[in-house]
Amino acid sequence: MTGALMEARGLTRRFGSVTALDGVDFDLKPGEIHCLFGENGAGKSTLASILAGVIAPDDGALAVGGGPRRYGSPADAIADGVGMVHQHFALVEAFTVLENLMVGLPGRGWRPDRAGLAVRARALAEDLGIALDPAARVSTLSVGERQWIEILKSLMEAGRILILDEPTAVLTPEESRRLFAMLDGLKRRGLGIVLVSHKLVEVMQSDRVTVLRRGRKVATLATADTDPGTLTRMMIGASPPPEGTQAPRAAGAVVVETRALTSAESAGGVPARDVSLTIRAGEIVGVAGVAGNGQAALFDMLAGALAPASGEIVIDGARVSPVSPTEMMRRGVRCIPEDRFRQGLVGEMSISENLMLGRHRAAPFRRGPFVDYGAADRVAANVIDAFRIATTGPQARAASLSGGNAQKVLLAREMAPGGRVLLANQPTRGLDVGVVATVHAALRAKRDEGAAVLLASEELDDLLALCDRILVMFRGRVMAAMSARDADVERIGALMAGRQPEAAA
């Protein structure tokens, strides 16, 4: 193939017994956006990291600009003009923007050239249409602004090939549109762009797409010649499970009510401010908003993990006081927290132990004063079967599970009978369509059972597919509430960014 910026043949990489990448070919042309598309664990990040010199392949060959390469470290890739924006932020929050741009820059000597770097950064930022304050501390920047800094950093070091690993996972719809506008500009200047994504809307904006499944390449296609249905089938190797339909139902009695619920400013993160909401039995209420706008505080208070500074929580007509986790558990509140590994599961415990947590004192896990591990293993085996969890068995450590499988364990635990209120904060974050469908089905099943469900998600698709009513949160406040039927994506997007759209009516 001539004119390729980058070309790879037969890339293979194993991690222990897992073959993360198995004989994959890949090529990138100047001036194109080439998407890597696949489920969680398909090997997208592994491929992207090999291209950027972050990990070395066990087998296969790589050529950049026609010359063969064996990258020993990312520094070699950077020297070739290959830069990468990683899936998780690689910025130092305690540093200023300029310090972040300075870290790890190739160069010698003891004193970095701050002024020169600031000038270069400003010029490039202007080119990209980014507002840049080199002296601002990264911890004060919004998630979107941080992503621009990441991109800027990559481009300052390496200007030929830009690799982005799920860059929109953390962005609002509007920010992702801006990102694509930025990428279009770069593409027109002849950069080659590798974009990792599992979102169809994004894939459809690329020039070519390579679909990966379980470490193997399924196909490389021109995006114009394909369609979302085909890509999805290629990605999961089967047809996706059908989404349930939204039949109008009569909502039941009010189960949860909050009155001017406010959390302390000092609790860390953005507090919830003056939140009043109601959730009825058999209803899913959605909370739209970029994560970090007070949802965590609201959910923590409802789960009893954080005491409100003022306001009250009423469940089944009775005020909850004091607000504590045991009290909330007793009233049937169950919770799928935002960070499944830190708050939801104990990584060092087995799947069966994790499934028992919090209900180990009740049947079927209790046998006199002892815990019935046999029963726990049987429950776990059933869950592994029912949710099709990819693992070695009930004794596998939770930390060994991929994000999607870990989420299924959490879902199974929190969905178990006895829960009347289900709180789910960002339950589909980072998951592929297969697991997302499982999460959706679980929330619907819970609703149909008559539970009151509160769902916060950055993905408007989740909310529009599932909710009866939608609230929008920004900086801790509820900006607006609407019925899902009249919800419109533009308006919610604007509210999520803190703007009250001019009232049309």
Place this chain on the structure above:
Amino acid sequence: MSADLYDGAIVVSILAATLRTMTPLLFSAMGELVTQRAGIWNMSVEGAMLSGAFAAYIAIATTGSPVLALLAAIFAGMMVSLLNAILTASLKVDHFVAGLALNLLAAGLTLFWFRAFISGRGQPTFDGLAPPDWALADLPVLGPILFAQRPLTWLAFLCVPLVWFLLYRTRQGLELRCLGENPAVLDFKGVNVVARQYAASLFGGAMTGLGGGFLILAFSDRFLPDITAGRGWLVVVAIIAGGWRPLGVLAAVTVFAFLEALAIHAQVLGLGLPHQLFLAAPYIASLLLLTHLRHRDRQPALLGEVYRRGER
């Protein structure tokens, strides 16, 4: 004691003792601050200081040379911190476990070697580091406080601005701070994270060893198995209390050293409190500081976290 001792002479003596006492703490604290900013929560400071003191003792008892003794102290401190780096940076052992194990090792080995060294010949004593004898030392007030100090004391104070400059004004310092905040950033740029952590550890060990060497050469004429008496732990507390900033650490070290200087003068001051209370004062102060501190958010974000590439 008589009231006429409550005059300037005692104050001068206390202040002079404060600076003297600060010296080993400052060396060690500035070194370990660098280690901690690199993300290594080094708990083996006490062991490294003890090893430094012991190595200085063996060297001076056999050669009589203070310079060789200080070099031996630096070397011994570096050996302990090298072990710590091997355990934490390379073998990914929990930082606390590694540090505590090294303290036990250092205490056991120094005692064993000390017994072996003195068996049959008794404990030799030595002439350590004497303060300079020059005209400035005879100045009233400032003479004893500033100019009758050993040159190493001046060097210890000079370390504070030097470390500050290193951390905040150089490329290496920026990257060092980055190690403690988010090593993945450097890793993604092809910077060798483990090598940098070794370098920072060795610097800390050298400085702590030097502190241990000063401790024995300036304060004693023989080795005692508990000569460090928890000073390594005070250093760890001073770094936390100082919010991981050079000036903050300097302030905390000053407080501890002042309390220790007071304890030395407790008899003379005759405050009627038990002597033991004074001796315990720096440690009580460190407890109070730790329980009342509100600025743990200044802690490097990933201090003490074992770094493995590609882990969440």
